[in-house]
Amino acid sequence: MNTSDAIAPAVESILDSAREREGGDERLSIEARSFPEAVAATEREDRVPVISEVKPTSPTTEGVREDDPVELAREMVAGGATALSVLTEPEHFGGSTETLERVREVVDVPVLRKDFILREDQFDVVEADLILLIARFVDDLEELVAAATDRGFQPLVEVHTAEELEEAIDAGADIVGINNRDLGKLEVDLATFERVAAKAPEDVLLIAESGISSGEDVRRMREAGADALLIGTAIMDGDVRENTREFTTT
Numbered sequence: 001m002n003t004s005d006a007i008a009p010a011v012e013s014i015l016d017s018a019r020e021r022e023g024g025d026e027r028l029s030i031e032a033r034s035f036p037e038a039v040a041a042t043e044r045e046d047r048v049p050v051i052s053e054v055k056p057t058s059p060t061t062e063g064v065r066e067d068d069p070v071e072l073a074r075e076m077v078a079g080g081a082t083a084l085s086v087l088t089e090p091e092h093f094g095g096s097t098e099t100l101e102r103v104r105e106v107v108d109v110p111v112l113r114k115d116f117i118l119r120e121d122q123f124d125v126v127e128a129d130l131i132l133l134i135a136r137f138v139d140d141l142e143e144l145v146a147a148a149t150d151r152g153f154q155p156l157v158e159v160h161t162a163e164e165l166e167e168a169i170d171a172g173a174d175i176v177g178i179n180n181r182d183l184g185k186l187e188v189d190l191a192t193f194e195r196v197a198a199k200a201p202e203d204v205l206l207i208a209e210s211g212i213s214s215g216e217d218v219r220r221m222r223e224a225g226a227d228a229l230l231i232g233t234a235i236m237d238g239d240v241r242e243n244t245r246e247f248t249t250t
């Protein structure tokens with residue numbers, strides 16, 4: 001874990017509660033819906049692969065969206081989402097594992113569990129197709145990537161710098177998310193993806209995360225090598241079906 005740079009207080013608070021969150025006591029075994037296949041299918045239809053994020057609120061968003069997350073998820077899939085991301089962090093993002101469970105029951109696309117996982121037993125609380133591991137926050141990335149894969153999850157390793165990208169590759173990640181948001185200052189800069197993606201090996205599936213809010217942003221990330229885009233705020237703001245449709249047909 002890289003602790004040399006200061007982490008924003010909001011993120012410290014997220015990590016404090018993540019440390020205390022209990023794990024499951026039974027090891028899960030999952031039959032995951034393939035994310036690489038879903039991405040390839042979207043590409044064949046000449047659309048942009050988008051992971052649409054169900055995010056009721058966040059430390060950087062104003063207000064809380066009260067609509068039924070399951071209904072939002074359905075609408076996102078109807079709008080052409082390749083996959084969904086569901087926040088399960090309860091205290092700062094308004095998420096829950098029950099929501100993820102219900103969403104995964106009603107859609108047939110791959111679903112990412114978005115949370116701040118720090119220990120192996122925290123994998124075992126709810127099934128998902130993809131699971132997020134944030135390179136900056138975990139001590140033993142390689143072990144966690146292996147533990148996730150053993151259970152049948154497709155680990156998505158999130159990075160923000162070229163050094164973390166290297167760590168992710170060394171840990172065996174083949175799906176990597178490059179977060180444009182700096183978790184130190186919580187600021188977004190799309191140049192992050194451009195800079196870090198340039199260092200990625202060809203065979204890694206690259207996801208551009210955070211701060212994508214226009215067709216222009218989509219094109220910019222695709223030109224820089226994004227195989228898929230993870231979009232939350234800009235989809236959650238308004239008609240989620242129409243918003244997803246617009247991003248996927250840019």
Ligand SMILES: O=P(O)(O)OC[C@@H](O)[C@@H](O)c1c[nH]c2ccccc12
Binds near residue numbers: 115209234
């Ligand atoms: O709402 P945005 O800017 O479109 O970003 C979505 C997603 O990238 C962001 O929610 C995110 C990226 N990494 C995370 C880690 C935990 C929680 C949330 C995130």
